[in-house]
Amino acid sequence: MRNYFRELCVLAALFLMLILLAIFAPNFFELQPLQSRLTAAAPKLLLACGVALVIVAREIDISIGSLFALAGSGAAMAAAAGLSFPAAVAVALIIGLAGGAINGALVAGLRLPSIVVTLATMVIWREGLRLGQQGVFINLPPGTQWFGLSMAAGQGVVCGIAFGTLLLLALATRHLAAGRFIYAVGSDDEAARLAGISPRITRFFVFLLMGFLAGMGAVLNMVQSPQVDPNSGRGLELEAIAAAVVGGVAVTGGRGRLWGVLAGLLLLLCIGPALTYAGVRPYWEKAIQGGIILAAVVADGLRRQR
Amino acid sequence: MNLPSPHPSQTRSGVRWYLRHETLLAVLVLVEILIFASLGRRFGTADNAANIVRHSVEIGLLALVMTPIILTGGIDLSVGSVLGLCAVLFGKLWRDAGFPPWLAGVATIGIGSLCGAFNALLIARFRLPPLIVTLGTFSLFRGLAEAVTQGVDAFTNFPESFLFLGGGQLAGLPTQAWILVIAAVGLWITVHRMTFGRSLRTIGFSPEGARFAGLPVERRLVTCYVLAGAVAGVAALTYTARFGTAKADAGMGYELFAITGVVLGGTRILGGVGTIHGTLLGVAAVAILANGLTRVPSLMNIAGELSGMLTGIVLVLALAAGLVPSMIAARRPAPRDSLSTRNSTTTPSA
Amino acid sequence: MKRTLPLLFLVCLGLITGCSKSDSSSSSPAAGEAITVALMPKSKGNAYFVSCREGSEAAAKDLGVELIFDGPTTPDPARQNEIIENWITLGVNVIAVACENRDGISTALRKARQKGIRVVTYDSDAAPDAREFFVNQATPEGIGYGLMDEAARLMGGEGEFAIITASLTAANMNEWQKHIEARRASKHPGLKMVALRPCDDLKDKAQAEATTLMSAHPNLKLIMAICSPAVPGAAEAVKQAGKAGKVQVIGLGLPSENKGYVKEGITQSVILWKTTDLGYLTVEAAVAVARSQLRPGATSFSSRRVGEVQVQGDQILLGKPFVFNKDNIEGFNF
Structure with missing residues (x-):
């Protein structure tokens, strides 16, 4: 029980939030907006899971928002140029994997600090995309939206893929040796090495996985609308990192659970709508978000000191 | 982020001066200047040099105070937001509370220090990771700036005497450049000539070790973060004076520019290694690149995007170049010093 | 300091050579x-x-x-x-x-x-x-009045509407909002602005905001999107909510980004100059x-x-x- 304390705290906060919403804004639970909201959260969930694992491995990746935009725009351009939908998906995933591999090679291969490497790749992808696309929306060919299915089915597929991935990753990190490696490397490099785990290869694969998830998130985002905004994903890295931290992932590495990340993400995503339902003017939103992140870390710190 | 840090590496302090990071960076700055002077249009004029200085004072100040923080192995993502909050509160004090500009300025620096003290409280007292604490205050302070002004309110029509700080010249240099010079000299002496600076490096290499050695780790950290807040307050003043307007969006994204300058300047992001003059060179390299590209005729239309991309590439290259001396050192016969031989066996996984 | 002197020297040298190479002819146009x-x-x-x-x-x-x-x-x-x-x-x-x-x-x-x-x-x-x-x-007045009049025409002179803007600090949008409000107060008192939400100039965020707005204000009749990415974002939200026709979308945006939604009848009108x-x-x-x-x-x-x-x-x-x-x-x- 004590092991889950941190996650249970987030869950409790989330439920408190939902109860408050149920009392003061029952409309929040109307089926349709809830569906739309969950579908829109699906790509973010993938990125948050990825970055959570990166943090568990005691690294960080702030290039994911840019990579997300690059993968989404690349796939959209491929689709607009007449490639089939599966080919466009492949383009997004390849761009994601390539971006992840570059980060991974620089961080794990050359042992450069991840925050600086990903700061650099963040700027390079973002400005490169701006140079190429100038912020002009890319219109997708008809039939791309919702995978060519009906809207409800499409939303189901998007959510299904995201939650399925979350489940898979959560199980893999609990029960597969490769998943445990990430935690081992994050807790203690040296011990992991002595146990026969290669920290470098593990870290490389964590970044690769991150890139793949960014590409996948871009696909799930692309199918939700008939056009892709090349500016999308701006600030997404901070949202994802905040979700991971609020969800109980320790930035000192080696600790965190993906279902906690889900709770953290949902909690943060509730704040904006809650303010709208409450009719509060939006000026305080950023400050409140910062406050919640701080509350989460302070809670962490107090728990550790006990 | 918080990888186990190797001990003071023989790789840096023992490297010949022409292989040191700062030297290479100085050469880079020099090459940039020569390239832009020959390709660019009116790059090397005194006016343009003044422009470069004027435009990089705020980022320079933030990078300077970020250096000691990163030396301790910390980071401060909130400096840009502190700048924004200070700018609007300065405007509010001057316009709404009727403070004279100098008094409002002093109060603003005080507010900046308070913001820094809040970071310091969480980081040093509760021993929380600086990256996440300042990620939280990054949103918090910017959010407060927006809340105070409702996002809309902009402060303008400051008196000429105040605007002189941002637009005037004093003894041949832009006025605010003197602030940068004073800050740089002060910090250089503190970091490189006083035990204070040495203690920061020690903390960066090993906070636990520093504690066992009897260093007041918490007090040192508090000093660094409060100083960062105070100087962000000063930067808010020069920003407002240069721009003539204070609004809640002031200084957005400056934290990343500052970190870029520091890291490019050779400071190790994990702490322990770094110099103030390196940071200055790093900021200069980025500023000259951004300015120079706008002056090369064939690149003028894509200067903004290109300077961002090139900065990123240079950043990665600079980090990679930092590996070269250690590779060279590795090829040499093993040093006799027992400490460093022990290090070389314990650090390969770092 | 000994070690840094050569650096400083190099940089100074660079500055001097850099400066001397350039001519400083006047900038006045002949x-x-x-x-x-x-x-x-x-x-x-x-x-x-x-x-x-x-x-x-x-x-x-x-x-x-x-x-x-x-x-x-x-x-x-x-x-x-x-x-x-x-x-x-x-x-x-x-x-x-x-x-x-x-x-x-x-x-x-x-x-x-x-x-x-x-x-x-x-x-x-x-x-x-x-x-x-x-x-x-177009003057800020022209834009603000134009948007408000168009909204009033579509809403039949009464009901609730909401605005999606780029950011809370965007100067021109704040200016437009002022004129929108002035026009509403003087000419269309039957209308009520129930919310103002920023979307950070991102289409996806605008969509999320519009979704919430429609559910938080069930009587909402119109969404006014005053930054260009917000118009298709709001339209997509209305489409997903199945409220096409019940909630109308107008805004300032590019025709190329809104063609689909306008043809489907979700976005009523997009105002822009050429x-x-x-x-x-x-x-x-x-x-x-x-x-x-x-x-x-x-x-x-x-x-x-x-x-x-x-x-x-x-x-x-x-x-x-x-x-x-x-x-x-x-x-x-x-």
């Missing part, structure tokens, strides 16, 4: 000499200004002038000032700028005028004494000012592409904003 026009958008990476740029490049080609197009990569008002100060020392002949922050940028523009550089503004104005002419595609014409006219006016063909007191200006346009005081009027709707949107491709 008659007959090639003219350099520097055009600044509010930010790069914004489709609106991309189409302005197309028009301006066509004009530069037609008139045989050199065009520089640069601006901040994010809407950063301080960066706009820095670029203008760079252009001053670069020695351009005319600066044409779309101002992100009216008071902030005027400082830099006045400095440019003192150095003999001619200044015009377009899209959004600076302080009147900081520029010679403003190429006015942005390529705006770019073209701006460069033409800038060149005419630099060649002293356009002087204060002129009442009209003849453009090669746009035709004869009106000049009122120091404002060159592009003409009325254009309302794109189901019937006419097919013909526009910007």
Whole structure:
């Protein structure tokens, strides 16, 4: 029980939030907006899971928002140029994997600090995309939206893929040796090495996985609308990192659970709508978000000191 | 982020001066200047040099105070937001509370220090990771700036005497450049000539070790973060004076520019290694690149995007170049010093 | 310090050689000499200004002038000032700028005028004494009143509406909101603005905001999106909510981004001027000012592409904003 304390705290906060919403804004639970909201959260969930694992491995990746935009725009351009939908998906995933591999090679291969490497790749992808696309929306060919299915089915597929991935990753990190490696490397490099785990290869694969998830998130985002905004994903890295931290992932590495990340993400995503339902003017939103992140870390710190 | 840090590496302090990071960076700055002077249009004029200085004072100040923080192995993502909050509160004090500009300025620096003290409280007292604490205050302070002004309110029509700080010249240099010079000299002496600076490096290499050695780790950290807040307050003043307007969006994204300058300047992001003059060179390299590209005729239309991309590439290259001396050192016969031989066996996984 | 001295020496050497190589000839434009026009958008990476740029490049080609197009990569008002100060020392002949922050940028523009550089503004104005002419595609008043009147027409004079804006700090949007509110109070008291939400200039966020707005305010009849990515974002939200026809969408946006939704009847109307014409006219006016063909007191200006346009005081009027709707949107491709 004590092991889950941190996650249970987030869950409790989330439920408190939902109860408050149920009392003061029952409309929040109307089926349709809830569906739309969950579908829109699906790509973010993938990125948050990825970055959570990166943090568990005691690294960080702030290039994911840019990579997300690059993968989404690349796939959209491929689709607009007449490639089939599966080919466009492949383009997004390849761009994601390539971006992840570059980060991974620089961080794990050359042992450069991840925050600086990903700061650099963040700027390079973002400005490169701006140079190429100038912020002009890319219109997708008809039939791309919702995978060519009906809207409800499409939303189901998007959510299904995201939650399925979350489940898979959560199980893999609990029960597969490769998943445990990430935690081992994050807790203690040296011990992991002595146990026969290669920290470098593990870290490389964590970044690769991150890139793949960014590409996948871009696909799930692309199918939700008939056009892709090349500016999308701006600030997404901070949202994802905040979700991971609020969800109980320790930035000192080696600790965190993906279902906690889900709770953290949902909690943060509730704040904006809650303010709208409450009719509060939006000026305080950023400050409140910062406050919640701080509350989460302070809670962490107090728990550790006990 | 918080990888186990190797001990003071023989790789840096023992490297010949022409292989040191700062030297290479100085050469880079020099090459940039020569390239832009020959390709660019009116790059090397005194006016343009003044422009470069004027435009990089705020980022320079933030990078300077970020250096000691990163030396301790910390980071401060909130400096840009502190700048924004200070700018609007300065405007509010001057316009709404009727403070004279100098008094409002002093109060603003005080507010900046308070913001820094809040970071310091969480980081040093509760021993929380600086990256996440300042990620939280990054949103918090910017959010407060927006809340105070409702996002809309902009402060303008400051008196000429105040605007002189941002637009005037004093003894041949832009006025605010003197602030940068004073800050740089002060910090250089503190970091490189006083035990204070040495203690920061020690903390960066090993906070636990520093504690066992009897260093007041918490007090040192508090000093660094409060100083960062105070100087962000000063930067808010020069920003407002240069721009003539204070609004809640002031200084957005400056934290990343500052970190870029520091890291490019050779400071190790994990702490322990770094110099103030390196940071200055790093900021200069980025500023000259951004300015120079706008002056090369064939690149003028894509200067903004290109300077961002090139900065990123240079950043990665600079980090990679930092590996070269250690590779060279590795090829040499093993040093006799027992400490460093022990290090070389314990650090390969770092 | 011993070790740093050679560095300092190197840098100083560089500065000296760098300086001595350049000539410092004056920047005042001589008659007959090639003219350099520097055009600044509010930010790069914004489709609106991309189409302005197309028009301006066509004009530069037609008139045989050199065009520089640069601006901040994010809407950063301080960066706009820095670029203008760079252009001053670069020695351009005319600066044409779309101002992100009216008071902030005027400082830099006045400095440019003192150095003999001619200044015009377009899209959004600076302080009147900081520029010679403003190429006015629509006044904030015109935009605000136009949007409000269109909303009132669609809503039948009563009901709730909400606004989605780019950010809480965007100066021009705050200006429009002021006029929207003024018009509502004076002409359409039956309407009620229930919420104002920022979308950070992102389509996806605008969609999320619109979804929440519709559910938080079940009686909402109309969403007014006043930044261009928000219009398709709000339309997609309405479509997903299945409220097409019940909640109407209007806004300021590019026809190319909204065609689908307008044809489906989700977005009722998109208001915009012909942005390529705006770019073209701006460069033409800038060149005419630099060649002293356009002087204060002129009442009209003849453009090669746009035709004869009106000049009122120091404002060159592009003409009325254009309302794109189901019937006419097919013909526009910007």
